[in-house]
Amino acid sequence: DRGSVQNSPKSYDVEYLMPVSLGTPAQQLNLDLDTGSSDFWVFSTLLKESMINGQTLYDPNASTTADKMEGYSWKITYGDQSYSSGDVYVDTVTIGDLTVSTQAVEAAREVSEEFTADSDNDGLVGLGFGIINTVMPYKQKTFFEKAMPGLDSPVFTADLKSGAPGRYNFGYIDDGAYTGNITYVPVNSSDGFWSWVSPGFQVGTTGSFNNTRIHGIADTGTTLLLLPEGVCEAFYGRIASAKYDASQGGYTFECNDSTTPDFYFGTGNGQMIRIPGSYLAYSKIDTSSLRCFGGMQSDSGVGFTIWGDIALKAAFIVFDQGSERLGWAEK
């Protein structure tokens, strides 16, 4: 079995949303596929009105295939301190013509203001590893873990694009979606994340390759690229107008600064992925400004490196849960 679904970026590629069908008859919601968490939760009719702001709601009472998991609950807090919580239903879920008939759907009763404010986002599909699922008393499997036994191959792939729709595929690798070879690196899933080690980085085409191992996670649910302070300093040191601006909470530079170099990160056996300098001028800090907030920021607040969308949209990535490895390819 296999599946394929288009993902569409919101403005500034802040997140990528995909249509998902839940229940019978199908209720379609736009969800954020997040490889950095492992809860499948949705805005629902259980929410207080004050927490809803245009989102599409999952109504378990309108689904003939929904069964309430009595006595089960969930509560998740994300690294940016946003949170959500609620009840759990078993129901059928289809993503890109791939159906899981008994998916644990976490229906929100409460969401923090950050989720309320994002009217396009109807919830998250966590595709990290199930060991960090928050459902109590017994944690639940992710959509991919439920689908995996029926798939042609135990993999899903992410093809995110800059300012354009991309695609998530389940159960197969589309050899037309990338160029060159796929370089596989081992994953340590003990923390529930797609954790891997990059052998190093290079700033621009003339810079030397820095053999400094970078431990981090591949996270489709994080917008930016959060790297060690030293790497940020090496990169922004090469941009004439760049500075760390405490009032903005990060590095900023002039959006059209022609000295902005590309950023390369190593994956393994000599392969490097090139992030175009243009991807690193993330967004104007305010409409009248000529300065941009950097797409690369320090990971000091997180404690580990996060290869978020800024990096992922420069590559074709294979999330191989069967062999616990990540595949990286240029495209």
Ligand SMILES: C[C@H](Cc1ccc(C(C)(C)C)cc1)[C@H](NN)c1nnnn1Cc1ccc2c(c1)OCO2
């Ligand atoms: C932030 C997203 C999860 C999310 C996505 C979207 C949203 C909104 C819709 C409301 C915009 C909120 C939350 C990320 N997903 N793996 C995540 N989930 N847990 N940690 N991270 C990454 C991290 C991001 C920012 C940090 C951080 C750690 O530590 C300190 O600052």
